[in-house]
Amino acid sequence: MKRTTGLDRSTTSRWRPATQAIRGGTWRSEHGETSEALFLSSGYTYDDAATVAARFAGEEPGMTYSRLQNPTVEMLEERIALMEGAEACRAQASGMAAMTTALLCQLDQGDHVVAARAAFGSCRWLTDNLLPRWGITTTTIDSRDNAAWEAAIQPNTKVFFFETPANPTMDIVDMAFVCGLARAHGITTVVDNAFATSVLQRPLDFGADVVAYSATKMMDGQGRVLAGAVCASNQFIEEKLLPFQRNTGPNLSPFNAWVVMKGLETLDLRAHRQSENALKVGRFLESRVARMLHPGLPSHPQHDLAMRQMKACGGIFAFEVSGGRQQAHALLDALQLVDISNNIGDSRSLMTHPASTTHHSVGPEVRAEMGVTEGMLRINVGLEDPDDLIEDLDQALTAAGL
Ligand SMILES: *Cc1c(COP(=O)(O)O)cnc(C)c1O
Numbered sequence: 001m002k003r004t005t006g007l008d009r010s011t012t013s014r015w016r017p018a019t020q021a022i023r024g025g026t027w028r029s030e031h032g033e034t035s036e037a038l039f040l041s042s043g044y045t046y047d048d049a050a051t052v053a054a055r056f057a058g059e060e061p062g063m064t065y066s067r068l069q070n071p072t073v074e075m076l077e078e079r080i081a082l083m084e085g086a087e088a089c090r091a092q093a094s095g096m097a098a099m100t101t102a103l104l105c106q107l108d109q110g111d112h113v114v115a116a117r118a119a120f121g122s123c124r125w126l127t128d129n130l131l132p133r134w135g136i137t138t139t140t141i142d143s144r145d146n147a148a149w150e151a152a153i154q155p156n157t158k159v160f161f162f163e164t165p166a167n168p169t170m171d172i173v174d175m176a177f178v179c180g181l182a183r184a185h186g187i188t189t190v191v192d193n194a195f196a197t198s199v200l201q202r203p204l205d206f207g208a209d210v211v212a213y214s215a216t217k218m219m220d221g222q223g224r225v226l227a228g229a230v231c232a233s234n235q236f237i238e239e240k241l242l243p244f245q246r247n248t249g250p251n252l253s254p255f256n257a258w259v260v261m262k263g264l265e266t267l268d269l270r271a272h273r274q275s276e277n278a279l280k281v282g283r284f285l286e287s288r289v290a291r292m293l294h295p296g297l298p299s300h301p302q303h304d305l306a307m308r309q310m311k312a313c314g315g316i317f318a319f320e321v322s323g324g325r326q327q328a329h330a331l332l333d334a335l336q337l338v339d340i341s342n343n344i345g346d347s348r349s350l351m352t353h354p355a356s357t358t359h360h361s362v363g364p365e366v367r368a369e370m371g372v373t374e375g376m377l378r379i380n381v382g383l384e385d386p387d388d389l390i391e392d393l394d395q396a397l398t399a400a401g402l
Contacts, residue, residue: 001027018268025078038258042066072254084198086231095214097250098228102212105244109135114152116143116162118169118370143173163192168318168354168378169371170293172302179207199271201310217345220263225256274315278381284390291320315381324374328353334399337392349382
């Protein structure tokens, strides 16, 4: 196996992100295959005992066991790191494996976390239920409020953890401020960048330390596999993440890595087209619903900040209907083209009612605190013709009495 055209990383790392998405991290075997080879092997063999001893001693590069290294998975990791502008990346079995690994690999008993209160349901479960079992406490705050981040810092605060835009309220975090604040206090910032991806926003450019992904969403982009990734400095990956990952095994399967690589080739095109479509659909919906939560529209209270941080608004937004759960469910049931689905990042348009799906398990109190109302719907705008989507939404709104 050798890396693309034999060039070293100092040359390939200068390529722009759209080029990295196609070329970054490509290794080729002696067959010269055009696309990435799929190595489903769990183990490896060696010509002699000295070779395997040198690999285990870390004196020689090479594969030893697929929980530690796999060529197909490493190609994906190199590609994601190059797109993200990160020194290193390690792929994970799912987005939640990525979040759990990014937090547990660095936190100890007695540490404190400051986390955004609006978050993906399972991310809230980690900070609300899992971390306390190991004596790690969390203060959850309104992540839109810069002063709240500062006020929540304690002497034992080790990590800031947030999403921007957040699922599903579309809260935006001022990354330059919050990451700068963390740096000044020696706190590590972990950003869940599933909604935007590196194509629309690169948190490391704003001073974040760790970027964690559900690659199930925009990166795969077609609802085919579960996958995750953690990007950070070489030092963080070597010293914190790898000892945890190598011994606990939340690894991505090579097949899923191969599928995600295929998705990454079109990520730039998809993220920009889905953003354009989401703007058209958002402008149509704005006059028909009680409230829009769309970072691409001037009505979003943090529109200016969102557009300063993001190259485009992304394909996901939320809105509220005045008739609560009953009207929200009626609208879902009337859809003909848009699917009822709690997934996001797909090339198909999907809609869900967060209070009864993704945010059901956090309970009514946490939902109220996060701002997830009974009338809220979240839409993932896909790659269909936006006029077909608007016609479908138009008839579904009418059927729901809107
Ligand atoms: C989906 C999602 C996750 C979890 O990812 P999985 O791949 O489903 O495990 C975490 N954070 C955000 C923001 C998500 O949308």
